[in-house]
Amino acid sequence: MEKDGHNPTNVDYDKLIPVLHGKPKHPPLPDYREMALVFSRHRFYRHLVIDLVVAEKAKNGKLKNPLHFIDPMDRIWKAEKQEEIKFLAGLSRFKNNYDEGKTESDLEALKAVIANPLNLDCYVHDEKKASTITASSILPAKFSLLKPDLELDIDERADTFAISGRLHVAGKTYSMETIELHYRYFVRLDKQLHLVGNPSFLNIIDFFKQHRNNLVLEREAYEEFQEKILSVLEEKVRINYAYLKPATEKQRIEQGFDLDNEQLVYLSESEDFVLLTPVMKYGNLEIPVISQKQIQSKDKRGKLFTLDRDKEKELQFITTIAKSHPYLMEQVAEFAEQRHADCFYMHRKHFLEPTWFLQAFEAWRSMGIVILGFNELKENKLSQHQAEISINVISGIDWFETAVKVKFNQQTVSLKHLHKSIRNKNKFVVLDDGTHGIIPDEWLQKLEGYFGAGEPVGEVLRTSNINFSLVESLYEAEQLDLESRERIKLYRSKLATFDAIESIGVPQALQANLREYQREGLNWLNFLDEFNFGACLADDMGLGKTLQVLAFILSQQEKTAQNTNLVVVPASLVFNWQQEIKKFAPSLKVLTIYGADRSKLVADFNSHQIILTSYGTLLADIRWLKDYFFNYIILDESQAIKNPDSQRYKAVRLLRSRNKIVMTGTPIENNTFDLYGQLSFACPGLLGSREQFKRLYSIPIDQFKEKKRALELQNRINPFVLRRTKEQVAKELPDKTEMVIYCEMGKQQREIYESCRTEIRDYLMGTSEDELQKSSMHVLQGITKLRQICNSPAMLSKEKYYGDASAKMDVLLEQIESKSPYHKILVFSQFVGMLELVKAELEQRNITFAYLTGETKNREAVVNSFQQNDEVRVFLISLKAGGVGLNLTRAGYVYLIDPWWNPAVETQAIDRAYRIGQHQNVMAVRLICPDTIEEKIMLMQETKKDLANNLIKVESSIFKSLSKKDLLDLL
Secondary structure, eight states: OOOTTOOTTOOOHHHHHHHHTTOOSSOOOOOGGGEEEEEEEOTTTOOEEEEEEEOOBOTTSOBOSOOEEEOTHHHHTTOOSHHHHHHHHHHHHTTSOOOOSOOHHHHHHHHHHHHOTTOOEEEEEOTTTOSSOOGGGEEEOOEEEEOOEEEEEEEEETTEEEEEEEEEETTEEEEGGGOEEETTTEEEETTEEEEEOOHHHHHHHHHHHHTTTOEEEEHHHHHHHIIIIIHHHTTTSEEEETTOOBOOHHHHHHTTTTSOOEEEEEEEEETTEEEEEEEEEETTEEEESSSOOOEEEEOTTOOEEEEOOOHHHHHHHHHHHHHTOHHHHHHHHHHHHTOOOOSEEEEHHHHTOHHHHHHHHHHHHHTTEEEESGGGSTTOOBOSSOEEEEEEEEEOSSEEEEEEEEEETTEEEOHHHHHHHHHTTOSEEEOTTSOEEEOOHHHHHHHHHHHHHSEEETTEEEEEGGGHHHHHHHSOGGGBOHHHHHHHHHHHHHHSOGGGOOOOOOOTTOOSOOOHHHHHHHHHHHHHHHTTOOEEEOOOTTSOHHHHHHHHHHHHTTTOSOOOEEEEEOGGGHHHHHHHHHHHOTTSOEEEEOSTTOOOOGGGGGGOSEEEEEHHHHHHHHHHHTTSEEEEEEESSGGGGOOTTSHHHHHHTTOEEEEEEEEOSOSOSSSTTHHHHHHHHHSTTTTOOHHHHIIIIIHHHHHHOOHHHHHHHHHHHGGGEEOOOTTTTTTTSOSEEEEEEEOOOOHHHHHHHHHHHHHHHHHHHTSOHHHHHHTHHHHHHHHHHHHHHHHOGGGSOTTSOOOOOOHHHHHHHHHHHHHTTTSEEEEEESOHHHHHHHHHHHHHTTOOEEEEOTTOSOHHHHHHHHHHOTTOOEEEEEHHHHSSSOOOTTEEEEEESSOOSSHHHHHHHHTTTSSTTOOSOEEEEEEEOTTSHHHHHHHHHHHTHHHHHHOOSOHHHHTTSOOHHHHHHHO
């Protein structure tokens, strides 16, 4: 408690209040214009001290007492410029200096001070006037940075040698004994203090001043002095050996100094920097060019002589090195001004930049400069030589053969190692000496193109003739030999337009009349055959691709003696092909390799024109099928090999033939990459490597919808892919086209069918004609069961599980998945149970459909959903419920899963789509299991037309008109 104004805490409130309010305790720092620098010696230690002082100035400009000493660190926090910060930090280093050494850091600090970015007045302390620093004991002074040029003179006097030194500054020469050293770092010349920025030069000046610039040594001591001291000093200062006489012509020749001076660049390291030391070789002596070293040598009589260095050539040498990089060019000034550096230097990361050092080294070598020590740099395995790449393309039998030679100095890279690097997108290739050659960036893309278009065979690349356009675009004209250029010109002219395709006659053995577009297909296949080019026949389903290929195989009979052709088809189409050949080209001999008892005799092939097999059988028999050389390999439904990773694709690529054809109505099912598997088989090399195809076409087209890439791909494949749709050839097609797809049963389904067939046949064989009339319902049930098995065993009684293997289901779903994106489809079946099975499969595949049976109540709404909703692609209809009375003109395809006894009923079903208002051709497809009751029903439709026309539309009534023989024939 305060009493009588007494403050018991002794607090000075007058001082505390400004602090509490954030006000400074001291007056603000003075402006720089009131400051000055004072250089002095420490009072006791005699080391250089530099003070930053503040004082008022008199009218005559002199400082007035008192002098206030300021800590430069109080100002450094307000400094913004880098030079100002360095200046204040340098002052701080010499404010209280107790270090007597002359370190690099001291010199750097002094250089920052002497730079004086604030333009402060400078003074030196005159101790004679006063021991303390006052306004009257300091004198104005000027400071600068000295760039000295030292020169030593050595003269021989009998058996002694006298050594003296001189200093050259700004065109003036000063003897060493006249030079005054101040503050250990400065020399006084012409009333000015000069900072000697090189500690070595300070030591030399100090040394010779101590010896009054006249060092005299006995011969033996001199020789040691020369070896240990002078030889080192020669790197930094000029030394005149007055006792050495210039070499005579004889001495020059005798010691090899008359030869051309070799130029060397030695590479070494210092921490993170690479040092480049240019050296000129005079005879056997190596002289660092960036040095003052003189040439001394002895002749055979032991007489010493000297030789002038080739200053002009050395200057040219240094200029060549410096011009190779801006960082090196900047250092030339250091050599001229400071004369203490004996090498160039670059940071390792800049030096080892391939785009720089490869070009620089090549330029140096072209001027005769030798580079040494490159691979001694730590962790450096790069080759110091540029790649020498030569390309030469010659014309082979069915290919263009490219010789790719890549050399690094004397080392040639094997094509195998080069391919590995290019495949991995690696510009480094391992050489025999363990170094890594660098492939130039501009060549990486070119080589990737070469390898993408061709396949390595030994030490050459073979690019198929079919890729002639790519060869033309990849290679320069001068890289192609004359024959290659002529071949490309021929291909270009003939494939430029299809109008020039020559028409050939339809083979007489063909039992069919070809439509115009089918003739064009035959001509096109024959045209490509002339060049041994493969083909992809991609006509829409139902346009007769099989017929065109059969006509082509017949035409081959006249062109080649060896006309054995392998035809690979899905198992479900083996029977179709057999029937088509029998119908249209019966003169062709066919060997079917299918089933457990199939032939494995290659010798039999020579007597057949067609070897027919399935994809599944091919996988099992590829080991021996690959040994035969076929005329053509023909793949039907070639989308089966669209995946290059599949076993099917890998198997067909092992087959050998003169040429190849792939057939498909759906060349692209999912995405553009589907083309690659098929065309890489039919036209090897056309689309390059799979990685290249993905990068150039598949990804840009499918993911980014790049029209330019799509057009580029279209132009590339155009001559080799022929696709006509129903719409394009509509005028030539009948409005309604009907065809049959045979669905070959698998083993499980066939066993179930045969078991049931045998049971019914045995019953018929043991029953009389009269008894059959009474038990026709039992026979009808048995035959219906056979028909259900043809559709799917899953339709049979639920009491016993017969499996769900169904050839028809497999074929139907494959057809729906490939056609529904482009066409609407009707699917008819007599059996609602079969439609239920199809319904479940479509739901699982997320395919939108409509469904109509006798149980359907809202028929009109269901029909309208199919007719008007684009998302509804498939209409499942029971034959009896939808065979009449419906108008379904949006459909382009009609599939009949099971044959009806009366063909008129089938016709009515087909006509649900083919009727007034239909503006597209209708394709009607029947699915039939060969060697079953379904095939017999089809035959009966042909041979019993009168019977069929008179049948009552009740199945049980049919059997009243059939004899026992007719029933047995059905089985």
